[in-house]
Amino acid sequence: MSSGADAAHMPPDSETKTPERLRRLAGRLLSGVAAQSDRLTNDGLARIDARKWHYAVLASLQEFGPGSQATLSRRTGIYRSDMVGVLNELAERGFVERALDPDDRRRNVITITAQGRRQLRRLDQILDDLQDELLAPLSPAERDQFVRLLTRLLDHHSQQAPRPPAPGS
Amino acid sequence: MSSGADAAHMPPDSETKTPERLRRLAGRLLSGVAAQSDRLTNDGLARIDARKWHYAVLASLQEFGPGSQATLSRRTGIYRSDMVGVLNELAERGFVERALDPDDRRRNVITITAQGRRQLRRLDQILDDLQDELLAPLSPAERDQFVRLLTRLLDHHSQQAPRPPAPGS
DNA sequence: AATCCTTCGTTCGTGGAGCTAACGTTCTTA
């Protein structure tokens, strides 16, 4: 066989192919790959009843220690409004504990539990595998540079963006 | 001054910094950059009352000629259900024309108009500029490789993914 | 002390995007 499938009932290229103009657009490529990546991680994590937000919060707690919800919000990029739900899920599963801050009674101090740490280790493992799957077609060196390029782009664009109102206003 | 801002009222790193674990995750970087890119293009296009889907459809028409809505759907990746609205918008603006296909009365044949071609040229220009802005921190060679890496990833993952039910089932 | 501004946790809601389900119409095929 010259190729896997019978060409008889194959639609012509103009029916299925993506226009060149679109294939060139970095933005489009980016969304596409990001979508695939999201699917991968969501599906992978769903298998153990977890979401990527869980990982973000647990990792943040592990690395920087306990913090208020607002703090976690800033560290993870999750919106204050959405953090509530995430922490509810984590608390239900026994991975974090919510306690009132005696020094500032507006705050909840969030602490990671022993179970939370175990779960974090599990998540680390899973995400590692998923990362491998995502970057499968790239060589180690390419993966490295890919991540570096992405990092530079992200840093560049998240700097000047949403500047809080200048102090001289 | 040693650095731009007064350190007096600066929160400690543990309040704002993103955990290392998260900064490594390709998936997270990807979503982040993709989000920035989306914002850029959406904002840029909104200034002339356009959306990215418009570009996808117009480019597809220009490159492959007229086609049914289902065909356009396949070429652009836009869902059949959503294509309706996009075409309504394009038709309102006079960029495409919808005509019944006399050979197959289920189909609408979509054709790009002269105005549509003009608009496409405008969009090409704008998207070029936006691309430049998005990839600003990268050298030409880096941009090239970035796009190549993305393309490989996308091609790899869109191959085996949503296989239509195998003919031998 | 009283006032004003800010932060915090929370609830509710919005808009976009991807995706599925279903329906009536029309074409194809067996």
Added chain:
DNA sequence: TAAGAACGTTAGCTCCACGAACGAAGGATT
């Protein structure tokens, strides 16, 4: 001619990034 598929369309779902607003609490200024 009967069954199945493709088409355009409407409706609805879920997820996500955001924003508005509120009561509670804290901090700073008068």
